[in-house]
Amino acid sequence: MDRNDSFREFVAAHQHALMRTAYLLTGDAHQAEDLLQSVLLKVLRRWSRLSHVERPEAYARKALVNQHISWRRRRVWTELLAAEPPDRPHSSEDSTLVRLVMRQALMGLPPRQRTVIVLRFYEDRTERETAELMNCSIGTVKSQTHYALARLRKLAPGLAPKLAGLETEEVYG
Structure with a gap:
């Protein structure tokens, strides 16, 4: 080969x-x-x-x-955020809405915080793996996760129940 x-x-x-x-x-x-x-x-x-x-x-x-x-x-991004998501056919309206709200909230995070959230919760990486991928300390991963989750709760209050408990279990556990 x-x-x-x-x-x-x-x-x-x-x-x-x-x-x-x-x-x-x-x-x-x-x-x-x-x-x-x-x-x-x-x-x-x-x-x-x-x-x-x-x-x-x-x-x-x-x-x-x-x-x-x-x-x-x-880069300077020129992305315009719409007040309402575009019309699309829905397979499951609730899950689609949650995904759209979460995506919009993720885009409201600074790049480093978004990266931590993606690696920790979407990719299911450990704090150590995330720190290695981002070339930073585990403490930085913990603090960035803390700030990102707090910001997500403010950006998308409707997602707060889905984010509940993550900080204490994942960050300080």
Whole structure:
């Protein structure tokens, strides 16, 4: 198997999970695709060294987080938030509404806090894993989680029951 074949297998196995993470970080499908494509190019360039690593997807996920933070520092976003979500057919109105409210609330968080929430609760990462991916201390992860959850409660008071107990159990546990 040559280098390109093993990389194709890696992408086939992990692209959906990486795309979900990119989408949750950016909040936009097109930006998520750009982010993932950019990161996969970097991974491909290093594939000869990474293909022998036990978990190359961990490297790719960390690269996603770092690239997203780097892009957020450089770009000025001109996204306009609508007062009401666009009309869409609903499979389950309640779950769709919760997802829309949560997405809008996530977009109201600073990039670092959004990254902590995505990694901790959407990706189900431990504090240690999150700290390693973000290149920071566990204490920073705990404090950023605390501030992010408090901000989410203010941005989307209707989600407070879903966020109840996370801070004391997850952050200070």
